[in-house]
Amino acid sequence: MRNLFVKSDLILGFTFVCAIVIFVRGVTPTEVFSAHVSATGAIYLPKDFRFTMVHLGSWFVPQGEASGFHDVYTEAGTAEVYRKTGEFPDGATLVKELRGGQTGNYTTGANVAYAVDTVKQWFVMIKDTQNRFPENPLWGDGWGWALFKPGEPLKNVATNYRVDCLGCHIPAKANDWVYIEAYPTLKPRVGDHR
Ligand code: HEC
Secondary structure: OHHHHHHHHHHHHHHHHHHHHHHHHHHOOOOOOOOOEOOOOOEOOOOOHHHHOEEEEEEEEOOOOOOEEEEEEEOHHHHHHHHHHOOOOOOOEEEEEEEEEEEEEEOOEEEEEEEEEEEEEEEEEEEOOOOOOOOOOOEEOOEEEEEEOOOOOOOOOOOOHHHHHHHHHHHHHHHOOOOHHHOHHHOOOOOOOO
C-alpha cells in the first residue's frame, strides 16, 4: 500500500515537472540563440572579448573622427565555420573596437604607428539567419547591428541600422556586408598547423 503511494507521488511529480517544462518552452517568445542578445533582440557588448575571441584583423585609419586602430574579433568557432563554408553561422558575433593611435620612432623604423589605451567605441554585428526580430529596427539584412560607447556596455546607442550602419557597408554587400579582405584568419591557409 505504502509503495503504491510512493509510486503515484513520483508519477505526479514527474508529470508536474514535464508540464512546467512544456509551459516555459511554449511561452518563451524567441529561443535565445546568442549569449549577447536578449529574448526581445537587445544586443550587449560581449564581455572580455579580447580574451575569449580571436583577432580577425585590424584597420588603421590615418585621420578623421574614426582615426586610429580598428581591431576586429569573432568567436574561434565562427572562424572555423567560415573557413569551411565561406559563410557566417547563425549567432556569429563580430566586434570592432576603435582605439586611438600614436606614432613614434623605434628600432624597427621611423613613425611606427601603435594603438593606445583610449577606446573610442565598439561596433557589434550578430548573425541572424532566421530573421528573428522583423519589427526591431536594429535587425535586418541577416544581422543585428549595435554601437556601444565606453562605460555603457549594455546600451546600444544605434537606433536604426538602415540609417546608422547599412549605407557605409554597401561596398561589402557581396560579402554579407562584412569587409572580409582584412580578415586573413577567415581564409584557409597552406601550412596551418595546431
Ligand atoms: C562611416 C561609415 C560606416 C558606418 C556609419 C558604419 N560602418 Fe561599420 N565599417 C565601416 C568600414 C569602412 C569598415 C571596415 C574598415 C574600417 O573599419 O575602417 C567597417 C567595419 C565594421 C565591422 C567589422 C566587420 C566588418 O564588417 O568588416 C563591424 C562589426 C561594423 N563595421 C559594424 C557597424 C555597425 C553595427 C554600424 C552601425 C551602428 C556601422 N558599422 C556603421 C564603415 C562604417
